[in-house]
Amino acid sequence: VQLRESGPGLVKPSQTLSLTCSVSGDSITSGGYWWGWIRQFPGKGLEWMGYIYFNGDTYYNPSLKSRLIVSRNTSKNEVSLQLDAVTAADTAVYYCARALSGSYSGLFDSWGQGTLVTVSS
Amino acid sequence: EIVLTQSPATLSLSPGETATLSCRASQSISNLLIWYRHKPGQAPRLLIYDASNRATDIPARFSGSGSGTDFTLTISSLEPEDFAVYYCQQRAGWPLTFGGGSRLEIK
Numbered sequence: 001v002q003l004r005e006s007g008p009g010l011v012k013p014s015q016t017l018s019l020t021c022s023v024s025g026d027s028i029t030s031g032g033y034w035w036g037w038i039r040q041f042p043g044k045g046l047e048w049m050g051y052i053y054f055n056g057d058t059y060y061n062p063s064l065k066s067r068l069i070v071s072r073n074t075s076k077n078e079v080s081l082q083l084d085a086v087t088a089a090d091t092a093v094y095y096c097a098r099a100l101s102g103s104y105s106g107l108f109d110s111w112g113q114g115t116l117v118t119v120s121s
Numbered sequence: 122e123i124v125l126t127q128s129p130a131t132l133s134l135s136p137g138e139t140a141t142l143s144c145r146a147s148q149s150i151s152n153l154l155i156w157y158r159h160k161p162g163q164a165p166r167l168l169i170y171d172a173s174n175r176a177t178d179i180p181a182r183f184s185g186s187g188s189g190t191d192f193t194l195t196i197s198s199l200e201p202e203d204f205a206v207y208y209c210q211q212r213a214g215w216p217l218t219f220g221g222g223s224r225l226e227i228k
Binding site: 003044045046047048059061062063095104105106107108109110111112113114 | 153155157162163164165166167170176206208210212215216217218219221222
């Protein structure tokens with residue numbers, strides 16, 4: 001499986017950050033996997049943001065739940081991220097990743113290379 | 122939220138030596154601890170899952186141990202491609218959390 005993130009590299013404060021993850025080599029509607037987003041801050045810390053299951057169920061980090069939507073386009077085999085009301089603190093490299101489910105829930109076995117998003121006016 | 126603390130922040134070693142990296146959890150996570158290797162500009166790679174199980178195609182020089190709150194990643198006979206940043210992650214509780222990373226650099 002390959003995952004490739006895309007989207008604007010610069011977003012203004014208070015605006016919405018939108019990213020897309022294009023998935024190849026696997027279907028996002030095939031059973032057994034979650035598809036989601038992880039970000040890495042400039043200080044190198046990683047934060048799990050949220051993900052979407054093959055059946056459309058979603059799960060979010062409570063710290064972001066009020067601002068974050070993870071969705072999918074099954075016809076394009078894409079997963080999307082929408083983060084509202086961004087601030088400079090949302091500047092990070094955003095990674096798309098696939099996670100196992102069931103007994104291995106929370107285990108990320110494939111990642112994209114990431115895309116840098118800077119929040120600045 | 123479960124906090125993971127990694128040490129050391131930076132480790133300087135030479136190829137052929139053995140690296141020992143630590144990850145400590147703020148509460149017991151049983152064996153639900155994962156290790157990743159991350160090279161700049163590349164996708165992070167799964168190395169070890171559930172404390173001690175090597176992922177597919179990961180060589181035997183990588184080994185993991187520990188349970189409860191204290192975990193160790195050992196890399197023997199360091200090769201040039203091993204010099205990178207290593208992260209631990211727990212999947213015992215929500216939200217999923219990561220350690221701050223340990224940088225393994227060439228001495």
